[in-house]
Amino acid sequence: MIPAAFDYIRPASLEEACRVLAEADAAGDDVKVLAGGQSLLPLLRLRLAYPAALVDLGRLPEPRGVEDRGDHVFVGALTTHDEVLRSGVVREQVPLLALATATVADPAVRHRGTFGGSMVHADPAGDLPAVALALDCVFVVRSSEGEREIPASEFFVDYLESALGPGEVLLGVRVPKLGPGWGFHYEKFHRTAQAWAIVGVAAAVRRDGGTIGEARIALTNMGPTPVRARATEAALRGLSPAPVGGAGDGARDQVRDACGQADSGTSPPADLHAKPDYRRHLARVLTYRAVRAATG
Amino acid sequence: MSEQLDAGLIAEQIAESDQLGEPSGAHEVGRARRRKEDARLVTGRTTWTDNIQLPGMLYMAFLRSPMAHARITRVDTSAARARPGVVAVYSGRDLADEQGSLPCAWPVTEDIVIPDHPPMAVEEVRYAGEAVACVVATDRYKAADALEAIEVDYEPLDAVVDMTEALAEGSPLVHESGNRAFTWKFAGGDIDAAFRDAPVVIERTYVQQRLIPTAMEPRAVVATTDGDGFTLYSATQIPHVLRVMLALTTGIPEHKLRVVAPDVGGGFGSKLQVTAEEVLGLLVTRRLGKPVKWTESRSEGNLTVHHGRDQLQRISLAAERDGRVRGVRVDLLADMGAYLMLVTPGIPLLGAFMYNGIYKIDAYDFTCTGVFTTKMPTDAYRGAGRPEATFAIERAVDELAHELGLDPVEVRRRNWITHQEFPYDTICGLTYDSGNYEAATEKALALFGYDKLRAEQSDRRDRRDPVQLGIGVSTYTEMCGLAPSRVLGSLSYGAGGWEHASVRMLPTGKVEVVTGTSPHGQGHETAWSQIVADALGVPFGDVAVLHGDTAISHKGMDTYGSRSLVVGGVAVLAACEKVKDKARLIAAHMLEASADDIEFSAGSFTVRGTAEGRTIQELALATFAAHDLPDGVEPGLDADATFDPDNFSFPHGTHLCAVEVDTETGACAIRSYVAVDDVGSVVNPLIVEGQVHGGIAQGIGQALFEEAVHDTEGNLLTTTMADYLIPTAADLPDFTTDRTETPATSNPLGVKGVGEAGTIASTPAVVNAIVDALRPYGVHDVRMPCTPERIWRVVSEAGPPASGSAAAEAPAGASAGASAEAPAPTSGPGPMSTPGPASTPGPASTPGSGSGEATSSSEGGAR
């Protein structure tokens, strides 16, 4: 549990950080950004990664914090999970993020780990990428060349691989406010309180009068990246989510049927906690539960 | 001699100062004292082995085999030697002539195979993680880096992962001598008669998965030498045993070796070991003449801390239609791993005498085969053999209840030893000294709200609720307080089971206690102080307890097997009695009375019928000055005592667990857990409570979360805590704990061991509850750990539930003594209405001869 030797750089500003990264990129050095260290340090300690240097953003004053920007909430990459949870803006304007963040690890990890680190790490078992995907967030990225935006649907490229280029840092994420009529739920299935999700479901559902107007569902740990449950989203549109026992006993079954397609198009991994068929089953059951919870 | 050094003068000063202690009449035993060691432990003023810094210290790191089984064809350490800061690099070959073989102290049969176990592999590795080379460097970072420069060539050999396959014809061999380490048999009564024409026979196979003991403090070793003697600091439970074994292994004479167990952060049996790293630490310090340190990482620990459990249990029960158990047959395979370590082969034997549980049975037959595999050796882990036995019998009794349509509590009631029947000689040749299973069960049922939960269960079954409720019962007892030395002898164990204590009164009337037990989280400093405070009539705060250093505590048998209080605490009491005896003589002399006329109470010795007396502190001071002692009495008020118990200790209790099982996802959640334990008289209820809570949590860990998983090549897959799951407080319910107190008759404190009871009891309670929840689905077992995936698969394979509660044959009303077949109106414990034979066929009570119809390979049973 002792990492191999590496250089340690603590830039004084974001500009300096971008410059250092650009230089390293030009020199062909393998340099990694360090934020809360909750994902990167374990990789180093297990000697699964051997970067030549770490560029520590941990003490930079920005990009940090949550900002209400009218039609969206901007969450700075260096905002810790704990700060996200304490933010009234997040709770009120983008509650799905609060619901998912509350399930991340334990208080100690949430005090160090950052929102941005969770995204860039692009772990399909991480809880926040699915939220970004469900809400169609926009990632704002900076390099010495300037800023660019990446939609969530393009940000998660592969297992532990984001769309971030070598010289780029994540500034933050625009989380759209979905407006009235939307309900949210994050359903996480895990074996112990601080364990990663075996499967997770982020659901945002808009009710249109008596029916489901729109559903956005993203799945955690059902493939090398988070995935949208598009078939279920389509099948849910126009269905009545009427509660159990009401006139809609049949409607309830329809919702269940729709959620029965939640795993279509996924390629769930096999690991010690679950084989793929079980993950598929969980995705279906948990999606149903998430949709029910989101439709209240 | 100068005046200042005159003991009498100092005595005068002490008497005049306010330093001289005063007696106390407080009753300390039974008080819920906060632990006196905790302020230091929780504020970081601790000396963990890894905190120790010695001048010139070097750091060791081990290169470990990435393969489960391979021949080592080449080890090249030259590049590593050239790395910065590297002082030395050793391969197994470099140390082959001096490293000896790690000891096994428990050759359970005469023909047991004990393979050579080099601390560092020389020619062949037999488990992934076995040390193959060692770097010694100026800091631990350089040591870790240099490991990567060592080149090792391996010629892969076939892994042997599965016990059953290991015994099959043609299996690859772990050792040339074969994969069978031993077969040990034990029997009592006429087992064939018990099974012949038995109306009901239950046959089950249970898998005791391999567990990884996960003490909070990882293992660590510091070894140092002054050129003549050696000191080894180790995160160990057994400094005394370790000293002897290390002397034998390394050739360092025993009197030149001091072993220190500084603050030790938990062990659970995993630090009851003589480890490769301890031996290698001494060898390296002997070679280099410098202090060396090694501290394992968690992943290194998962690989190389000895593992626990790993047995395949075949259990058969022969019973009458009314539920009376006639006989129990057990056929066990126990995975030894690649080598036999300190007590590896003995672990299943510690369970061998427990498969009868709390029940009266006529016949018993036990066979255990120890099997070699290419995995980390197994050894003691909290409960060691007894959790396995208790699990099998408690699971099987539930199966019997289900088979007969009886309530599981009722079946137990029909079989258990009633409180009037103690002391009771069991079919296994043990004498249970005391107990009251009825009382503990009645209390537990009431606290649990058993009938109400059964009603809810039947309602959920009727409604076909996807979340089913299950109720698990575990009425356990266990043998602990290891152990009567002669019994250990009869079981071929390499040492005795006594414990030693010294109690010394200091000139100022304060007390030092030296104990041979070696606490590593148990709170001995507090409990021993309470015992001494009452015995000598001194204030609790005036007692200091010293332990864990062979230079201070010269003799002892250390801490494991729930032995510390029932053996070591009793030794402390015995030493106090000797101190009092001597003090009485001196008091009689000073008060000019006959010793027979001296009464002792609350720290004062008085002449009967008078107010004239001396406090124990005054007597301590008088013996220090020694100016006026009776003829033939030596100065000083100290005593040593060694206590060798003549029986085990038999705590018991009833644990009840309610589990909600989500049949759609397989998730289960413990809704309530009630534990009523009888650990005899209680010295400190707070400590007992702590042991029970931790024990239950650890047993739940086995039931629901923990498993060491290997792939088919024998690689351990659960090397981090993300893969090897341990429950935390967030994953556990509130435990409702209570006690009944039936004093042990086998020791003067009336105490029974509590260290392992919770772990032994809780595993079957939880699994019984899960299976109970799934009875409507026709489910009869879920393999541990009962993960959501396993539960889901079992449920999916079983198909839809049979309708309603009737199909599950869940009878209601256990606390009303009712069963589906024969409802009885009486409530409360009381003897069953259909008792078994008035007396069981008499098992002999003499040690060694036992009812145990010992085979040639085992010298009789335990007592």
Ligand SMILES: Cc1cc2nc3c(=O)[nH]c(=O)nc-3n(C[C@H](O)[C@H](O)[C@H](O)COP(=O)(O)OP(=O)(O)OC[C@H]3O[C@@H](n4cnc5c(N)ncnc54)[C@H](O)[C@@H]3O)c2cc1C
């Ligand atoms: C015990 C434990 C349990 C956990 N459980 C969960 C869980 O249940 N659910 C969950 O979602 N997560 C969990 N995590 C991970 C946690 O959420 C981490 O906080 C998160 O994954 C990474 O954030 P970080 O700030 O620590 O990133 P770091 O570890 O510092 O970095 C992670 C990666 O992101 C890159 N990076 C970080 N910030 C930036 C940036 N601004 N720009 C560019 N690159 C950047 C780094 O280079 C690195 O590749 C757990 C972690 C631990 C230790």
